[in-house]
Amino acid sequence: MSPPSLDRFRSRLAGTIREEPNPFGDAVFRAEPSDLRDVLRSLRDEHGFDLLLDVTAVDHLELPDSKPRFDVVYILRPSVGSERVRVQCRPPDEDLSLETVSDLWKAANWAEREVYDQYGVRFRNHPNLKRILNHKDFVGHPLRKDYDIKKQQWLSEPDDLMDEMRKLRGGAEGEESESVLLNIGPSHPAMHGALRALVDLEGETVRHTVPEIGYLHRGFEKSAEKGTYTHVIPFTDRLNYCSSVMNNVGYCRTIEKMLGIEPTPRAQTIRVVLLELGRIMDHLVSVAANLVDVGALTNYWYLFNERERIYDVIEALCGARLTHCYVRIGGLAHDLHAGFEEGVEGILRELPKALADVERLVARNRIFLDRVVGVGAITAEEAISHGFTGPCLRACGVPNDLRKDEPYYGYDGYDWNVIVGTRGDTYDRIWVRMEEMRESMRIVAQAMKKMPGGPVDVDDKRVSLPPKTEVYGNIEALMNHFMIIMEGIKPPAGECYGSIEAANGELGFFVVSDGTGKPYKVKVRPPCFYVFSAFPRLTEGGMIQDLIATLGSLNIIAGELDR
Amino acid sequence: MQQLLDRFIESRGWTGDWAIELVYFLGMLFFAVALLLVVVTPFTGIVSWAERRIAARMQSRVGPNRVGPQGILQWAADGLKCILKEDLIPEDADRILFTAAPYLVFCGLFGAFAVLPFSEHLVIADLDAGAFYVMAITSLVPLGIIMSGWASNNKWSLLGGMRSAAQIISYEIPAALSLLAVVLAAGTLSLQGIIRAQGWSPADWFLFRNPFLFTGFFYFFVANLAEGNRTPFDLPEAESELVAGYSTEYSGMRFAFFMLAEWANLYVVASVVNVAFLGGWNVPPIAEGVVLTILQMVVFAAKSLVLVFVIIWVRWTLPRLRVDQMMLLCWKYLVPLSFLNVLGTAVWMMIVPEGSAAGRVASWLLVLVGLSLSGLFGLRVRKNLKDADVGRLYLNPFS
Numbered sequence: 001m002s003p004p005s006l007d008r009f010r011s012r013l014a015g016t017i018r019e020e021p022n023p024f025g026d027a028v029f030r031a032e033p034s035d036l037r038d039v040l041r042s043l044r045d046e047h048g049f050d051l052l053l054d055v056t057a058v059d060h061l062e063l064p065d066s067k068p069r070f071d072v073v074y075i076l077r078p079s080v081g082s083e084r085v086r087v088q089c090r091p092p093d094e095d096l097s098l099e100t101v102s103d104l105w106k107a108a109n110w111a112e113r114e115v116y117d118q119y120g121v122r123f124r125n126h127p128n129l130k131r132i133l134n135h136k137d138f139v140g141h142p143l144r145k146d147y148d149i150k151k152q153q154w155l156s157e158p159d160d161l162m163d164e165m166r167k168l169r170g171g172a173e174g175e176e177s178e179s180v181l182l183n184i185g186p187s188h189p190a191m192h193g194a195l196r197a198l199v200d201l202e203g204e205t206v207r208h209t210v211p212e213i214g215y216l217h218r219g220f221e222k223s224a225e226k227g228t229y230t231h232v233i234p235f236t237d238r239l240n241y242c243s244s245v246m247n248n249v250g251y252c253r254t255i256e257k258m259l260g261i262e263p264t265p266r267a268q269t270i271r272v273v274l275l276e277l278g279r280i281m282d283h284l285v286s287v288a289a290n291l292v293d294v295g296a297l298t299n300y301w302y303l304f305n306e307r308e309r310i311y312d313v314i315e316a317l318c319g320a321r322l323t324h325c326y327v328r329i330g331g332l333a334h335d336l337h338a339g340f341e342e343g344v345e346g347i348l349r350e351l352p353k354a355l356a357d358v359e360r361l362v363a364r365n366r367i368f369l370d371r372v373v374g375v376g377a378i379t380a381e382e383a384i385s386h387g388f389t390g391p392c393l394r395a396c397g398v399p400n401d402l403r404k405d406e407p408y409y410g411y412d413g414y415d416w417n418v419i420v421g422t423r424g425d426t427y428d429r430i431w432v433r434m435e436e437m438r439e440s441m442r443i444v445a446q447a448m449k450k451m452p453g454g455p456v457d458v459d460d461k462r463v464s465l466p467p468k469t470e471v472y473g474n475i476e477a478l479m480n481h482f483m484i485i486m487e488g489i490k491p492p493a494g495e496c497y498g499s500i501e502a503a504n505g506e507l508g509f510f511v512v513s514d515g516t517g518k519p520y521k522v523k524v525r526p527p528c529f530y531v532f533s534a535f536p537r538l539t540e541g542g543m544i545q546d547l548i549a550t551l552g553s554l555n556i557i558a559g560e561l562d563r
Numbered sequence: 564m565q566q567l568l569d570r571f572i573e574s575r576g577w578t579g580d581w582a583i584e585l586v587y588f589l590g591m592l593f594f595a596v597a598l599l600l601v602v603v604t605p606f607t608g609i610v611s612w613a614e615r616r617i618a619a620r621m622q623s624r625v626g627p628n629r630v631g632p633q634g635i636l637q638w639a640a641d642g643l644k645c646i647l648k649e650d651l652i653p654e655d656a657d658r659i660l661f662t663a664a665p666y667l668v669f670c671g672l673f674g675a676f677a678v679l680p681f682s683e684h685l686v687i688a689d690l691d692a693g694a695f696y697v698m699a700i701t702s703l704v705p706l707g708i709i710m711s712g713w714a715s716n717n718k719w720s721l722l723g724g725m726r727s728a729a730q731i732i733s734y735e736i737p738a739a740l741s742l743l744a745v746v747l748a749a750g751t752l753s754l755q756g757i758i759r760a761q762g763w764s765p766a767d768w769f770l771f772r773n774p775f776l777f778t779g780f781f782y783f784f785v786a787n788l789a790e791g792n793r794t795p796f797d798l799p800e801a802e803s804e805l806v807a808g809y810s811t812e813y814s815g816m817r818f819a820f821f822m823l824a825e826w827a828n829l830y831v832v833a834s835v836v837n838v839a840f841l842g843g844w845n846v847p848p849i850a851e852g853v854v855l856t857i858l859q860m861v862v863f864a865a866k867s868l869v870l871v872f873v874i875i876w877v878r879w880t881l882p883r884l885r886v887d888q889m890m891l892l893c894w895k896y897l898v899p900l901s902f903l904n905v906l907g908t909a910v911w912m913m914i915v916p917e918g919s920a921a922g923r924v925a926s927w928l929l930v931l932v933g934l935s936l937s938g939l940f941g942l943r944v945r946k947n948l949k950d951a952d953v954g955r956l957y958l959n960p961f962s
Contacts, residue, residue: 291882301622545804
């Protein structure tokens with residue numbers, strides 16, 4: 001296959017598909033509902049866009065072009081490469097349904113369920129079109145603009161998931177007594193956060209798995225529409241709470257892209273340091289919890305002590321340990337504090353020791369290897385089809401990393417490597433994370449060394465608050481301050497998708513602006529949503545203990561999974 | 564005191580006098596119960612505290628250090644808390660089995676203390692079939708665990724109970740076979756007899772008696788770890804998988820019984836290994852009378868506690884096996900090897916008579932092997948410490 005190229009796609013499909021101008025430079029194509037599948041298949045098979053990043057919809061009810069009302073958005077990307085393309089399609093209002101693409105990409109299965117759940121757009125021939133984030137008895141589609149947010153619904157009956165399980169088990173009703181059904185979670189020590197999997201057991205062997213998510217769904221995307229763009233930043237902290245600064249950066253970078261702002265060199269370098277510290281923290285939690293899951297409890301403290309050390313530094317920086325909320329649109333909350341450099345030096349000095357300790361305990365331990373090698377393995381093709389990104393995809397041998405594919409914040413200026421595995425099993429996922437921590441430390445060391453001086457906020461009246469002395473002494477600055485606080489930052493109207501390489505994979509934000517100070521829509525592309533959709537594939541045929549080891553290595557963070 | 568104890572301990576026939584028999588019987592019962600309550604319970608409690616402190620040291624934590632000096636009374640506080648807690652029985656549980664299970668587990672392990680010696684003369688009952696008795700009475704434990712797993716009416720407990728049943732019954736075989744080799748060498752089933760067949764010097768221990776017993780020690784130790792549900796075989800109560808396994812639904816005092824049994828088991832396992840392979844209470848003949856008894860007690864306890872430490876150490880170092888790998892290890896490796904051991908020991912005893920010069924040389928050679936193995940281990944640890952660049956070693960356990 002030739003390398004992915006949008007130009008080729010443009011020339012090929014000229015006439016049958018319309019390219020829409022996008023104020024933010026994204027490649028957006030508009031497809032007719034009847035052509036949609038062909039366009040997407042052509043993009044995947046002939047042009048190398050094999051990774052379906054996200055499917056979402058925009059409710060145009062309050063926008064000028066409200067007919068037809070819904071616009072379904074497919075975001076695609078080649079598994080290795082920087083180009084990104086959006087295909088948008090408006091289903092007719094009277095039917096409100098599109099042909100499913102869940103047979104082209106397995107990732108589309110859950111993504112389309114989410115669109116159905118949140119917007120009520122149906123997908124024809126979808127194998128299992130039911131709600132995914134909201135409760136099964138929920139009435140209405142919450143992300144529609146005319147959904148009454150004050151309407152409270154009392155929902156208490158849990159889903160027994162038997163509709164899906166019966167399909168998987170097959171056979172007549174009477175044959176079911178041979179195997180045992182077991183609910184793992186939502187309250188279970190190994191289900192990090194509130195995840196639930198209904199498994200069909202034969203002895204201890206898992207025959208079928210039906211995962212259920214949504215226990216931590218708190219309507220991030222709906223809440224984001226209620227405040228200004230700045231108000232969303234604290235909400236993003238709660239997405240992946242193990243590395244909240246990465247969510248801050250991902251969101252702010254998208255808004256900055258809409259505003260056409262590039263942060264100052266110092267802000268960029270500080271963001272790189274924090275991003276890599278965040279990645280280290282996330283990987284520490286993931287590896288530590290994974291090792292606990294296979295019973296190697298002691299490693300947990302070795303790794304968590306270092307995590308605490310990073311938390312101490314970040315606490316001194318922004319006053320919070322878990323939800324940092326340090327990044328602002330156009331810069332940072334404030335500059336670094338005086339002891340930051342020493343703190344980072346301490347981390348870089350102590351962390352390698354902890355990693356070496358853990359390696360000595362498990363790297364050549366027969367029991368550990370027996371537990372993780374070959375467990376929960378997935379091939380690269382399947383992983384791409386499921387929409388894997390980040391460490392889980394790299395463990396399959398695909399060098400997919402946005403920091404290399406689409407360098408931002410000067411990532412191409414640092415000397416570091418993309419870590420890949422070979423088998424895509426639990427062992428590779430753990431070890432990719434272990435080695436990535438070492439690479440991240442290299443980046444942090446280099447970034448701290450070259451840390452440029454200067455301000456951390458861009459000099460742009462649209463986003464940066466004027467200094468307080470100005471505000472109290474100067475009517476223009478006072479008004480400017482008032483407008484930013486009261487009305488908010490106003491990106492130009494349009495739709496924009498921005499993403500960064502978060503600890504778990506590609507963290508994308510699809511933001512729609514109507515030109516006012518409040519976001520019209522903020523859609524997150526959480527990396528672990530797609531990773532978790534492959535959970536049945538990864539666990540079926542293994543044992544309960546394999547299921548738990550595999551889950552740990554996927555690093556599913558319920559905050560970002562359920563939003 | 565010594566004579567008094569001796570008189571009680573001394574095995575005696577039927578005198579025909581009901582009053583004397585009754586006094587003797589009640590006295591023995593009182594002595595046994597007092598020993599269990601006054602010695603064994605605090606002892607297991609302190610072992611539990613030691614385990615938590617040692618684990619904390621290994622994991623760069625502090626561990627319990629509030630109740631009593633260095634937290635040594637933590638077990639009493641925990642026990643008190645468990646007594647005061649509400650005793651909860653799930654609605655759908657099988658009440659009779661549910662309530663009986665913890666006592667069965669408790670009895671199984673505390674029953675083993677009846678034949679465990681403390682010194683040459685200090686033992687509750689020196690049964691002729693002591694080794695057999697230990698294997699038999701500790702078999703009550705899996706029964707209790709299966710009962711609790713079944714009666715809880717909880718799938719997690721049931722899984723834990725089933726794992727436990729499979730595990731303990733499987734590992735009983737290599738454990739019994741390894742012990743059989745020892746019995747073969749000692750010529751008696753009595754635990755005291757087994758100890759008497761060994762001597763105070765390492766060359767006289769069964770561990771170094773012949774190459775088969777030397778390897779048998781490791782099979783026996785591993786099989787005993789598995790029987791005691793200790794890591795890496797702690798599958799029945801795997802906290803990251805089965806919540807708490809068979810004891811998930813238990814609370815209060817019933818839960819405390821399970822925990823008490825777990826730590827009592829630690830000592831039982833260590834003592835049986837000690838008796839069978841490490842020479843038990845044998846000391847050089849340097850004292851007599853009460854001093855000798857005390858010396859023997861100290862030596863026996865020290866050997867057992869070293870083993871207890873090793874078990875704790877293993878627990879906080881190794882990950883957990885998977886259930887099929889656990890069965891694989893037992894049936895494919897341990898069972899055939901321990902059969903080989905019994906056979907090998909018998910053949911060795913035919914070829915190399917006990918006390919012969921060849922036997923002595925073999926023993927000392929094995930001692931050398933053991934020493935060099937420990938030496939290698941020490942070197943390895945030193946290298947790791949050097950690589951880890953830990954700076955200063957904190958050797959004070961209470962620092």
